[in-house]
Amino acid sequence: MTMTGNARTPLLSVENLSVSFGPGHTPLAAVQDLSFDLFAGETLAIVGESGSGKSVTALSILRLIEREGGRLDKGRIAFRLDDDSVVDLAASSEAQLQRIRGNSISMIFQEPMTSLNPVLRIGDQICETLIHHKQLSPSQALREARDLLDRVRLSDPGRRLSQYPHELSGGMRQRVMIAMTLACSPRLLIADEPTTALDVTIQAGILDLIRELQQSSGTAVVFITHDMGVVAEIADRVVVMRQGRMIETADTGMLFRQPRADYTRQLLNAVPKLGSGAPVYAAPRSTAGEEARRREEGRAAETVLEVNNLVTRFPIHKGMLKRLVARVHAVEDVSFTLRAGETLGLVGESGSGKSTIGRSVLKLVEPESGRILFAGKDLMPLSRRHMRPMRRDLQMIFQDPYASLNPRMSVAELVTEPLIIHTALNARERRDMAVELLARVRLPAASIDRFPHQFSGGQRQRICIARALSSKPRIIVADEAVSALDVSVQAEVIDLMQELQREDGIAYLFISHDIAVIEKMSHRVAVLDQGRIVEIGATDDVLQRPRHDYTRQLLDAVPVADPSRRRERASAAQIERKTPIRPVDYRPVASEYLSVGADHLVLAQ
Amino acid sequence: MAKMSDTTIDSLPETSRSPLFARLRWPATVRRVWSGLDWPMRLVLVLGALLVFAALAAPLISPFEPNAQSLLSRLKPPVGFAGAKVGHIFGTDELGRDVLSRCLYGLQMTLSIALSGAIIGMLIGGTLGLLAGAAGGRADALVMALVDIQIAVPFTLVALLAVAVFGSDMQVLIVVLGIAYWEQYARIIRGEVLKLREMPFIEASRAAGASPLRIAFRHIVPNVVSPLVVMFTLNFSNIVLLESSLSFLGLGLRPPTATLGSMVGIGRDYMHTAPWIVAAPALLILLITFVVQMLGDRLRDRMDVRLRDR
Amino acid sequence: AELKVGSANMPPYLDPGRDHSNVGSQFYYNSFDVLIDKDSETAETTFRPGLATEWKLVEPTVMELKLREGVVFQNGDPMTADDVIFSLNRMLKPTFKPYIVRAKDRLGNFDRAEKVDDHTIRIVAKRPEPLWETLINMQQLMVIPEKYTKALTGDPNVAEDADFEAFSLAPVGTGPYKIAQFVPGEKLVWERHDAFWGDKAPFDKVTVSYVPEMASRITALKNKEVDLITNVPPDQLSTIEADSNLKVASDVTPLFHILIFNTQNEVMKDPKFRQAISYAVDRETLNEALWLGKAVVPSTHTYKQFGELYMPELKTFEYDLEKAKKLLAESSYKGEEIRMDTSAVYYTNGLLAMQAIAEMWNAIGIKTSINVDDKWTGGDPTMMVRNWSNPMYFADPFGSFGVMWAPEGPSEGEGRFKTDEAYAKTWEKFRFSEKVEDRKAAYAELMDRIKQDPPMLVLYQPYESWAMQKGIQWAPKPGHIPYVLDFRAGSISVASN
């Protein structure tokens, strides 16, 4: 179905698109009545929460949704081809679509780790598009592929061609994906959350790249994301989706300035914004008895955790003889303290050692040296068995609430497990306890006999929190506890955690790669780079007056959810990940800190 | 108990669950499950139920004693063919025994042998796999070495030697069939456990202070149950086939006890002259393996979440 | 012309001296000769010249034989008196252990063989021998080449054990077919021995291949892949007969399927019990059911081939259910389980008969269990009942019953059968009396002892069948020992069509 058009007509015009899943009699509508236009050279962002139909829309445009079991119920997807003829993709034949896919329209997917075929060489994966659509010879294609890798500024492009995906880091893979999509200079690029899985610094690089490429080739972009910051950075126009419907569409500037729909406003409000200020620390009120005991022990009243010179390394063995070939210096000479009722945020890029610090403190991994004083008692010399009773006071919440709940246990069992381990309860007490815990995290008591898969992501994280609370711990290590959640849910969970802290005086070691979340949650913050704390201090001090280069770099890379503050960036930020893997004979230097303010330390550079 | 929300038994108040009540609600549950099945599955379930029923009721529904011979009416064809003998619906075998009765008893025997064998295999393999996966290190190396050995030694020889040393009793046969496939369980379960070990919820419970025993039995075991069950069904039919192969080689149960396999194994000499001796038990074997395989396949599809959603 | 045979059995080695199985006996007659041959056309015994042209007793314990001249071994060596002496003495004065254990049952009375001149030899017995020709006719005394054998391994002038081992894989004789290829347990290829002293073999080549599965054997025949197959069980005859291109040759074989009882076993010790279980076996029904009624159910341990010593009038084994029940009641049997050992496939209908007999015993209140095992349990003290066969090694009661049930013979040696002095005395009379009547009377006496204290039960002489393409004229001959595949001139022919 082709029609003639002219330059005034949009490049892509989606009209009344409806897509559904499931059997015919009980369809699940994923996208309903969606319409939008996209003109050449424009960037359109589609935003919305998880499950709002963003990906389905994207896949529908390429007509790949049927493969996933979806159905195009109605609607038109008019696309203007190179020769200005317009085709309705919704009614095109498979052969026709194959000519368009990868050629006129290409797509980047969310997961750089799984979107590339693991058993084919990078070169091959790029070349096949060229060979297929442009009828290049293999050697021509290879040359072209090399240029493409060069264009996405991948180092050593010649060598990359013969590498396999697993040999590259996430950022590099995503660049390969981009190179692949650019191969045939498409008129439309659809990017479905291309940076969500990446670190902020890497994300910044990728965004720059897309923008730059778009400017140089005039490609129109549909950019799907749930990160309003990214939207503010990159989009010309925004479509806001919710439950499969378009709630609002506007120019980016307009949308941020004057959101019309309530939902948009909510969405914007929920976005944690860097620079909105950290919570104020208030030492928890404590019972008189406790007070007395503390005095007796003669310690600084509020310090529950003191970590001194913590070092954790992972040996890398090779071969049959299990020879030690290298070490991962995951945590290197780290010291900090944590007071009751205080939150210490740990922030840093992926691999910087955040999780390992958390796990080391709980002795879930065995640290190499250092001291971990919990309420004055050194945990370091404790054996696994002797550590177990201590765990009553030291609990943990993990990033992925689904994976960290045993799918075969009921909520009642899950929530009370830590308690059961440390105390003897009869079935009745246990149930009461479970109901009470669920109430604290605001889950209905009726959910007590259900199983994890019957809950939403936010609810599951509440279960995890309830579980951590059950043994009335004094410290909770929250490792990316809110990272997997949608912004609105994230906000709720953060509020809940803060509330619980106020009530019980729990100290959090709060780990996140999202600086905005850290700011919202933490009284103090430590910035990690390659296993070392490069800067530590009160949250506002560190984030507003960063002293260490790395902290500045990190803060710079954070997208700001305000299109008016869109910055000109030095192009192509660092993308290759730094590695903490060191040879066996590597001798790390001790961390030396300069004091740059009250309680504000910076690693000597 | 919680408010009444839907019609499942679980959500009903404790007090209303009298035995009679349960009995009344039973068919409803069954009907609900039933209506959720497609026709091949229904067929399979009906066939399976029939097989189990026939096996259990063998003493009641067999027209003859399975071992009662009638030497002068050997090899009589089934009813409907020339020369058939009244009463012997499936004809008689090489000693004039009633083929139908022997099939029914043979079915009983085969099912119980296969069931016990599969259970033994599951217990041995499952335990060793669990041990290897959970304990790692030496234990793992040892179990994997045993697996290597099991794979490298022709199983028929193991069976032969076992029968030679311990005689061809039912117990021996069951154990032999049981160890035939332990290594498959061990490998699968070990793999599952290794995967599970990396699951965050295991670390979560360790962080909560759970002891290794608790982790093994409260967290790992329940999660390997489903792959175990799938393996079990797949193995069950393999054992039925293996038993018949052993019978073919003369390593089955000692006569006159019939298993379906031994009936086929012995009856093979009569495939020219009295094919019904082989046909009836062979069809039953086919049926059993078919039913069990279908069930196993379905179970696997059910348990693989990704497949289920597609 | 070529003949292809599908055989149910294939021996692991071929040495007529060492072998006394029913498997090997099929094959030796085509490749080897004995000194004194026998007319195999009839069941009566008529001796005729073989490698010896004449023979006479020079003393009661010495027989002199004149050797045929111009006999050539299949490897081209001429046969000399030395070869004959070597062949005989390898059995009579054995050094090779497998010969030692087998020679003495049958050949125990022969002391040695001696060369008189290049064409004359003597065989010296220890005491006067009533069965000279009969024994010399035996497969064990077939002639093999001396030089060839000794040279097979090691020192070419000494007969080492290894020579005999090697010989049994590459056997050479004087018969009409030379063994061109022998793959143990797989196949045997004969080619015509052109320098054979007698009538030339009718086939250029005969290939015997091992086809153990019955269905496969019949299929191969029907499919014309082979011309003749062995061991067609009675139940399958109808299949062959239904095909107009095929035919069957059958006969009862001079071999008894028997049950042996362990008279020394605690449970089986009471003769009354053993009599009871013997009376309880309805052998006629077994015959009727399993053998189409064509097997021979004897009343005693005797074959037509015994000539004057054929004594069907003896009633050693009978079926009498009433007597059986009575004897059982009187016996010491207390409901113990009787283990019945049987090999899986060795005897035609063996397992079936065992199961049928078990039912018959169950019917009078005896508990049984059938133990299928190829292991020989005849010497095992826990053995109770086992099936076995008593083949006719040569046409005399001594050649069948005698070999197996002599005092200190194999059965007694295994400890499941015990003889006393009286038995030994009667045995002496039966074995060495010069007059046939005396031997006959002694044999009858032995049979009576067997009846009173049975160590065995003779079931029947099986009805064995071979199937072949219509054009082939072949049949088992009554004069041979069991299962001989006689492909010599005159014994087989092919209709040219």
Add this chain to the structure above:
Amino acid sequence: MFEFVISRVLRTCLTVAVIVTAVFFATRLSGNAIDFLAGEGLGAKDRQLLVEYYGLDGSYGEQFVRYIASLMDGNFGLSLIERRPVAVIFAERVWPSLQLLIGAVLLTLVVSVPAGIAAAIYRNSWIGNAIMGGAFFGYAIPNFVLAILLLLIFSFWLGWLPSTGNSTWLHFVMPVTALSTFYIAGMTRFTRNAMLDVLSQEYLRTARAKGLPERVVIFKHALRNANITILSVLGLQIAGLAAAGSVVIETVFSWRGIGELLVSAAIRRDYPVLQFGVLAVALAVIVINLLVDLAYGLADPRVRLGRNA
């Protein structure tokens, strides 16, 4: 790589040593070979004579020491029954067995991989159901029943195919079919599952988004990944086949192979043959597994790199 080889060799030696020892003692426990090869009607003295002659005298320990000593000399012994070197006996049987094995593996691959792929692609249509139905059937039928059935139909009734021997390709049709049916069925199902697994992977969506034709998507992108899992199962199957799979088929088709030899050696307690056979088969299986591992490395770059780096 060097370390990998050494460790494999050591592991192999260990496995083989355990197997050799276990088989040695297990066979002795199962009865004295004399009772199987020359036992009938022997008095105690004669029996002893033969026991000595066949080298079956002395305690098991002594016998084991003798056995190991002769193994070290590269002497695997004589068959008790055929009195030939066991290596010679095996040499006769290896090729026929190998032919059958290779035939079965090829047929399995040629039939089951396309069938499995088709069943995965058309999993909701009658094609997929028909293939899977056939696979169930093939999986459910005892192979000797199938073998005899084939024999009856194609040789006995139709007279199309020869029933015994292995001289022409026609001889291979039935044994190879009967032998591989079970494996074809298993592999088809396995391939289907592996394909389904791969078909739901995101990189396939990427491939389609590139506009590649379905043919390329399936055969290049999907199959290459499925191959990795298929290979692992194939290895086990070949090993299983080599180890035992073919006895029944060899018996029915009078095919003189290793399987039949081993089983009859076991039945007749021909210890030297049995011991050598188990050793040979175990080594073969180990080699097959090694080859599969290497192939696995070739098929999966992730494994390859992990090993050599």
